[in-house]
Amino acid sequence: MTKRQKSATHAISTNGSLANNMLDLDRLINSIRMACDWLCDVAQTKTDAMPSDTDNPKNFNYASWKGAFRGEYSADTKRWWYYCPIWHGGQAVKALVMAGDALSEDKYINAAKACADFITANQVWDESNQDHGLLLAYEDIGDKVNTSAVMEAMHGLMLLADKTNSPDLWNRVVAAGYFLINKMFSKEHGVFRDVYDPARHEVVLPNPFLSKRGQGRPLVEDAVLVKLFEKTGDKRFLDVHVAISRTLTADQDPPGNWMDYGPCNRAKGVFHPRHTYWWGLPLLDTYRATGEEEFLKTAIASGEFCIEAMRSDGGWIRGLYLDGKTDCFGHATSGSACAAILWVELFKQTNDPRWLAPIHKALTYCQNMQMTNPADKNLKGVILEKVLPPDGTDRNPYYIRDLGTIFYIIAGLEYLQLAKGRSWGPG
Secondary structure (H helix, E strand, O other), X not given: OOHHHHHHHHHHHHOHHHHOOOOOHHHHHHHHHHHHHHHHHHHEOOOOOOOOOEEOOOOOOOOOOOOOEOOEEEOOOOEEEOOOHHHHHHHHHHHHHHHHHHHOOHHHHHHHHHHHXXXXXXXXXXXXXXXXXXXXXXXXXXXXXXHHHHHHHHHHHHHHHHHHOOHHHHHHHHHHHHHHHHHHEEOOOOXXXXXXXXXXXXXXXXXXXXXXXXXXXXXXXXXXHHHHHHHHOOHHHHHHHHHHHHHXXXXXXXXXXXXXXXXXXXXXXXXXXXXXXXXXXOHHHHHHHHOOHHHHHHHHXXXXXXXXXXXXXXXXXXXXXXXXXXXXXXXXXXXXXHHHHHHHHHHHHHOOHHHHHHHHHHHHHHHHOEOOOOOOHHHOOOEOOEEOOOOOOOOOOEEEEHHHHHHHHHHHHHHHXXXXXOOOOOO
């Protein structure tokens, strides 16, 4: 155990507020298992064909759905649909690899492998093709690739490549990284272009997402470029990550968040629930790589923003506004889970016990959102993501997104390792 890990464990054991309210670790483990089983047994597609109770409203053109996760489910209609299965799948791979290690469960690793096969089957893999390495991560537009969706798929593949000692899978991830920095990065503006058209082999302009700089967004998701630098030694990866990190510190408004970039919306004054996770958390990697305090200060500001944003019971409302008020409906349990992950990493970096109480509160809320005894077999073990507003009928308002469950698993495992005096390491 490192000196930092020992001091972190000491802070946990001596901080009264956490010691008296610490999560029951046995219950947490059982809860994580149930959530992982939902991902593997219920949400994951087992056949090449799309299941009969599942829809593809954006007309994603994937030859086989085997291994993909059905990300959306209406408890009212009992229908599923796919929403960006590449990046949701990559995050699920991360959660399942971590769970397979922590819980010694091969089933979770096998499910991660199946999803990785789905992702890499939808990668341009031909060195004579100018798009070689591109992951076909379709999201908002059914036949266009989102840069953020590519990045969000990559860390899980890295973890699986290490777990299975797969040079081929690492080569796939590295190639995806080179496509991003060679084709999508705008050095002039310090951002990534957001959307790519693989049919036309060109960036889509004007940029479809809200952007202060007009040309793209400062994407640093999962600090994948830092991880690629550490793997390959190619400093171009780190240089791009640091350049974009400088855009983030320059353009933050309010401190620790980025109202001027989508999916936040300045005109409506509304924040996205996972913005600080995607853009604030990776600045810890930038700080460790550069030693520049401004990156640490901004990551801390993101953590402080999340403390203010979290509701009194540990929940998060997707409609969170500049004045601190929220909508009544549109809950986002994934926001609470992602905030918990950010706080865990901030605690590991700073050893400041103020992050511990909000971690506990957020994870307790997530546990309370787990369906442990539902009548609908599709809901057993899932973490409820959203409660929809009334529509004049008595329909069931529960809406499922796989992200609530995925990020809860990651957050729960991070907390479990912290509580046991171990660490998954930075990022």
